[in-house]
Amino acid sequence: MSLFLLQAAAPTNALEMVVGGTLPTKVVLTALAGFSLFSWWIIFWKIRQFRTVQRQGDDFLDAMERAHRMEDAYKAILSLPESPYSRVFRQGINFFSELRPGALREGAAPSQGLSSAQLDSLRLVLEKEEAEERDELARGLSWLAVVGSVSPLMGLLGTVIGVMNAFLGIAATGSTNIGAVAPGVAEALITTVAGLFVAIPAVIAYNHFVSRLNLVTGELEGFSSEFIGTLAREGRV
Numbered sequence: 001m002s003l004f005l006l007q008a009a010a011p012t013n014a015l016e017m018v019v020g021g022t023l024p025t026k027v028v029l030t031a032l033a034g035f036s037l038f039s040w041w042i043i044f045w046k047i048r049q050f051r052t053v054q055r056q057g058d059d060f061l062d063a064m065e066r067a068h069r070m071e072d073a074y075k076a077i078l079s080l081p082e083s084p085y086s087r088v089f090r091q092g093i094n095f096f097s098e099l100r101p102g103a104l105r106e107g108a109a110p111s112q113g114l115s116s117a118q119l120d121s122l123r124l125v126l127e128k129e130e131a132e133e134r135d136e137l138a139r140g141l142s143w144l145a146v147v148g149s150v151s152p153l154m155g156l157l158g159t160v161i162g163v164m165n166a167f168l169g170i171a172a173t174g175s176t177n178i179g180a181v182a183p184g185v186a187e188a189l190i191t192t193v194a195g196l197f198v199a200i201p202a203v204i205a206y207n208h209f210v211s212r213l214n215l216v217t218g219e220l221e222g223f224s225s226e227f228i229g230t231l232a233r234e235g236r237v
Contacts, residue, residue: 028158028191028194029158035154039148039201042141043144053216056085063076070231126224134213149199151195154191158194162188166188
C-alpha cells in the first residue's frame with residue numbers, strides 16, 4: 001500500500017517537478033529565469049540596433065556614391081541622421097578642416113597637401129572614432145557571453161545538489177527502489193535542461209551579433225581608407 005501511495009504521489013511531468021521541487025531547485029530555476037529574461041531583452045535590443053545601423057549604412061553609401069568631390073560628400077552627409085558612418089566621416093572632415101582651414105569651401109583656392117605627420121594624425125583620428133563606434137555597438141554583448149557560459153554551470157550545480165539530496169534520502173530511508181529514486185533524480189536534471197535552454201539562444205545570438213559587429217567594423221575601416229584615398233586623388237595629401 002505504501003509503495004502504491006508513493007507512486008501515485010510521484011510527479012508525472014516537468015511542471016509538477018518544478019512546483020513540488022526542493023528549495024535549491026527552485027532557487028536555481030528562478031535565477032535561470034532571470035538570466036533568460038535579461039538575455040532576451042539584450043537580444044531584441046541588439047536586433048533593433050543593428051537593423052538601424054544597416055539602414056543608416058545603406059543611406060550613407062548611397063549619398064557617397066552620388067558625390068563626386070569631397071565637398072559634395074560633406075554637403076550630402078550633413079542632411080543624414082547621426083550614424084557610425086557619418087560620425088567617422090565628420091570626424092575626418094573636421095580634423096582636415098582644422099589642418100587646412102577653408103579648403104573645403106566652395107570655390108576655395110587649391111591648398112597645400114597634408115604632410116606625412118599630418119596624414120598619420122588623420123589616420124589616428126579615424127581609427128579612434130572607429131574604435132569608439134565599435135565599443136558602442138558592442139555594448140551588451142559581453143552579458144550574452146556571461147549568460148551563455150554561466151547558465152549551464154548553474155544548471156549543473158542544481159543537478160548536483162539535487163542528486164546529492166536524492167541519495168541522502170535513499171540513505172535515510174534505506175530504500176533502493178527505482179520508484180523512490182527516479183523522481184529525485186528527474187527533478188535534479190530539470191535544472192540542467194533549464195540551464196541549456198537559457199544558454200543556447202544566448203550563445204547563438206552572441207556569435208551572430210559579433211559577426212555583424214565585425215562586418216560594420218570592416219565597413220568603417222574600408223571607408224576610412226577610401227576617405228584618405230579620396231583626399232589623395234584630389235591632391236589634398
